[in-house]
Amino acid sequence: MTKTKLILAYIANDRARKASFKKRTKGLIKKADELCTLCDVKACAIIGNPYDNEPEVWPSNLRAQQVISEFKKLPEHVQSRNKEDNQSICQERIAKKEGKLRKQYMDNNQKELTKIMYMCLVSGAFQNLSLASSESLVFLLNQNIKDVGRRIELLQNTLFPSQDNVE
Amino acid sequence: MTKTKLILAYIANDRARKASFKKRTKGLIKKADELCTLCDVKACAIIGNPYDNEPEVWPSNLRAQQVISEFKKLPEHVQSRNKEDNQSICQERIAKKEGKLRKQYMDNNQKELTKIMYMCLVSGAFQNLSLASSESLVFLLNQNIKDVGRRIELLQNTLFPSQDNVE
DNA sequence: CCATCTATAGTTAGTTG
């Protein structure tokens, strides 16, 4: 990331990949250290090192082992939540996410239409629109016209205030 | 970090600490994901979660276990490097770092002197300097004078070039 | 290979709804 926007994909170039690995591993460990200091949590990380036989182990071999052994005690807890509960919690979450997704769809749709509208206004070419797009577009244009009307009214009130409109 | 500069210390405020924990844990996992994608490495992380019985385990419980079990196979390798080697490698590194440290000291010293020099020039008060500082200062001033001399020469050659100096 | 630099992308503390 940076100089050029990050493309999140395997870096084919060997040099670049190695450089990235070193920098990012260092950065990751720094972040982990910060988290530990700021929030006083126990944590560990193991990062396979393609350029060395030994993986990067943080915060230290020993402490990692300790965290891991605590972690291994847990699987029972995980299963102690009964399945019904898990299912209902999941479904709740799914519903919530779906709600957000729908909202996104609508936003996207709105933006798409706005784009089409501007393109039409610039090119003057309205003939290639589908009926559905046309109808949506009419709606959008009407909305914009209303917005402009409101804006004009507001400006008139600001520039030439009457006693009714200004305190 | 941000809005206010990060103070790397335990966050006493409960709300702030929890907020920080959530944001940073998310950020950390994102970074780890990126590292995996970009460099194709195997890795795992376990982060104790003070607000939940279960720790954050990344990339998944199962994959973490796999990475850990591979990691556990390694201690032999670690020890297969004989101690002599380890020691000499360490000493090499220490020597290198010490070299850098000395360089830093010298740089610092130089900067300190430059600061003193400017303060003296501004205030005109040279009487409070130790002998050592005075000697260093004289050296520094002579260097600066030489630098200025070279600069003058360079400028003269640029402004009034003679055949000898310009191609 | 490593260190340093710089511009830009990304992260996040604090705030607000």
Added chain:
DNA sequence: CCAACTAACTATAGATG
């Protein structure tokens, strides 16, 4: 509690020595 926002911050790709 969560999501969104913004203003500071930090991280890092790419270039250079």
